[in-house]
Amino acid sequence: MRLRFVKRSEINKKSGLAIRGTAILLALLATTLFIAFLKLNPLSVYISMLDGSFGSAYRVKETIIKTVPLVITSLGIAVAFKMQFWNIGGEGQIAMGAFMASFVALRMPELPKPLLLALMIAAGMVGGGLWALLPAFFKARWGTNETIVTLMMNYIALKYVTYLQYGPWRDPKALGFPKIPNFSDNAILPNLFGVHIGWVFALILTAAMFIFMNHSKKGYEIAVLGESEHTARYAGINIRNTIIVSLLISGGLCGLTGMIQASAVANTLSYEVSGGIGYTAIITTWLSGLSAPFIILTSFLFSILIQGGSFIQTSFGIPQSAAQIIQGIILFFVLGSEFFTRYRLVVRKGES
Amino acid sequence: MDGLISFLTAAIVAGTPILFATVGEIITEKSGHLNLGVEGLMMMGAVMGFSVGLSTGSPAAAMLAAMAAGATGSLIYAFLTISLRANQVVTGLALTIFGTGLASFLGQKLVGQVAPEAIKTFFKPMVLPGLGQIPFIGQVFFRQDAFVYFGYLMALGAGFYLYYTRPGRHIRAIGENPGAADAAGVNVTLYRYAHILAGGALCGLGGAYLSLVYVPAWQDNVTAGRGWIAVALVIFAAWNPFKALMGAYLFGGLDIIGFRIQGSAIHISQYIIDMLPYVVTIVVLVAVSMKKSKEMAPPKHLGLPYYREER
Structure with missing residues (x-):
């Protein structure tokens, strides 16, 4: 045999x-x-994880709040991965998106709420998009390895935000504590059904991404380029343009995550704003098979893992x-x- | 002059962990496999080397443990990418996530612990007789600790192995064209496993240098991105262990420059200077990719899976 x-x-x-x-x-x-x-006892650990994620209305809200940034970041990463462009710079793109949104929030705190939030969203997406544009440009122009460039840019972005937090943006009223001032009320995203409105963004963006990837010309070109650069060139696809556009979308979505986290979750900017979301989203993206609807599922599962994980940390002493x-x-x-x-x-x- | 000598001496020390990881990744990539798990492998080596060193007090046992940890980690990678033909990029990322998680998990109990005296004395700088007396060069290169000397020998040995021995030629052939090497009777799978494991062991050693000699105490996330810098340095060194020597020490210098500059008259925020190694890595990568020369080219089959039955 x-x-x-x-x-x-x-x-x-x-x-x-x-x-x-x-x-x-x-x-x-x-x-x-x-x-x-x-x-x-594995069973009691699992039960306690579920308890930590769903045990009370507050915990359910926390789980959803943790799902939102994972979904939006994963959608962004999926666009790049579909093209076999290994964008592992989500972490830095989130930080730069948060930085730009915070710049608007701290400079113009008195603007009317809808206008200020719209400006912050735009600034966040521009920040993340530009941070992804640089490696995309290098890749499109000279074929520079994007994996390393995007990763190095994570470190640079986080060092920059740390610099702001300990240096020029430090709140003089915080009594020596190194933090950036809190946003004004107008700069904070409103709640809908008890959870900040980011969850609505996540759902809309998932639907939009599904349509973009499956029913648009650009989405199709991205998929073809991911399958084979040869085929793409043969089919007359503008390769440089496709790389640039998809990375602007990819980074822009990560930047939006940064804006949401700074505005709705932290109410300020700090070097912890990305908190590993950019890396976790790589896993949720891959597990979803780069499909937008499945991203919601995998992100939700992982936020249970994270939320439940921090719960068992206190109850079982598991780090x-x-x-x-x-x-x-x-x-x-x-x-x-x-x-x-x-x-x-x-x-x-x-x-x- | 004294200031320059002490700076260069420290640059070599700071470059040594990067050197081990870079040469490890060169050996891996020469086999045609891109392992992005270097950071995770270094962390695994750092934690295993440190905890075995702490409990035995033996430098040899600690180094062996670090190598075993790195080899075990890369075995997961090798199995998934060679035998199961999984995507190399994502598998490498998974290994980094797993390795850093494992290290910070096992290191939980080690935080604040200091490397034992026996190991600290073993890795004290020692002046090499004769060589250490050479002005400048001797003072910089030959008044180092045993691990640094081992690094010189390891990098030179790896270069010799890859370019001047039969198995070295085989592995380079596999990285360029596995089908042809297979047809010539080279056992592609066995060679790949062996070299990926060896590469992982070297990454583990690089991590152990950080926790046992460089710091020398346990701190969380002790590698701080050095594994990724090593991945970039492989390109900078054009997959050549001899050039990796120069690159690693150069980056060792960048790594410590922020700390050195603090006491001087130059007033730049420490956080801005800390960006330097990462900025320079990007500049180097872009520069290398701009001038595409034949000597700087990666192994032709790097990152691609090999299906024997579809040859």
């Missing part, structure tokens, strides 16, 4: 989902073993970094599972 892997002639969407689901189940199993290894390990494990399993969507195992009897 011989075992052999044979390439599947056609990738079945249903079996693809089933394999992905199995991978997540296996990842949960591995996570369970990891928790058991810590000499804790926050355990959540990071679990994220890594899930990603490993899903990455490994993709092999089985492309290949199937064939058992042959006798000679081959």
Whole structure:
């Protein structure tokens, strides 16, 4: 008897989902073993995580508030990933978006609320978009490796915000505490049904992104370019223009996340504004298979992981970094599972 | 002059962890695999090296543990990308997330702990007889600690291995054209596994240098992006371990310049100067990509999966 892997002639969407689901189940199993290894009862840890995410109205709101930035950032990252442009600069683009929005908020605090918020949103998207434009330009012009450039720019953006926080923007009224002044009330996003209005943005943007990626010319060009630069060139697609446009969208969405986090969540700017969202969103994006509707699902699952993770930190003394390990494990399993969507195992009897 | 010598001496120390990671990644990439998990591998090496060093007090055991941690981490990467043909970029990112998480998790109990005396004395700077007496060059290069000397030998050895030995030629052939190497009878899968694991072990050592010698105490996120700088330096060094020596020490200098400049008459915010290594990395990358010369080109098959049955 011989075992052999044979390439599947056609990738079945249903079996693809089933394999992905199995991978997540296996990842949960591995996570369970990891928790058991810590000499804790996995079941009670899981129950407590769910309690931490849904146990009260307040916790549900917190979970949704954590989902919103993940969804919007993931949508942005998905546009770039679809093109095989590895934008891992979400973190920096969020920070620069927050910086630009904060600049408007702190300079013009007395503007009427709708006008001020609209300006902040525009500024945030410009900030994030420009921060992504630079690596996109290098890539389009000279083929510079975007992975490293976007990542280096994360560090630069965060150092810059830190500089502002400890230097020129420091609040003199904060009694020596290094913080930037709080926004005026007009600069804070309103609530709808108890949660800041960012969740509405997230839903609208998801629908818009679905339409853009599946039913627009540019979305199609992005997908073709991601499949093969050769084909794209042959089809007469303007490659440079496609890279620039999609990265402006990608960075712009990350910048919007920055604006939302600064305005609605922190009410000010700080170097913690991005808080790892840019990195977590890479995972949620990949797990979603770069599909906008699935991004909502994976982002929601991950915010349960984050919200529940910080809850079990206090109740079980499990450090926050355990959540990071679990994220890594899930990603490993899903990455490994993709092999089985492309290949199937064939058992042959006798000679081959 | 004394100031310059002490600056350069410190630059070499600061460049050593980057050197190990850069050479490790060069060996990995020569096999045609782009492993973006360097940062995670360094963290795993840093935490395992430190905790084994703390409990045994033995420098050799600590270094072995760091290498084992780096090799184990890269085994996950190798299995996923070679055997299961997973996307190399995303697998590398996953490894970084996993590695930094694991290190900060295991390091929870180590925060504030200082490296044991036995290890600190073992890695005290020592003057090499003869060489250390050479004015300037000797003072900068040959009054260092044992780990730094090991770094010189490691980088030179790796360069010699890649360019002047049979297995070195094989691995370079695999990175350029795995199909041809396979047809010539080279076991592509075995070679790739071996070199990715070796590369991971070197990244682990780089991390251990940070926690055991450079700091030398445990602090969270001890690598602070050095793994990523190493990935960029591979391009800067044009996949050549000899050039990596120069690049790593140059970046070691950039790494410490902010700290050095503080006491001087120049008034620039520390946070602005801290951006320097990252800004320079970008400038270097762009400059390298602008002039596309043959010597600076990556291995032809870098980042692409190899399907034997579809050859």
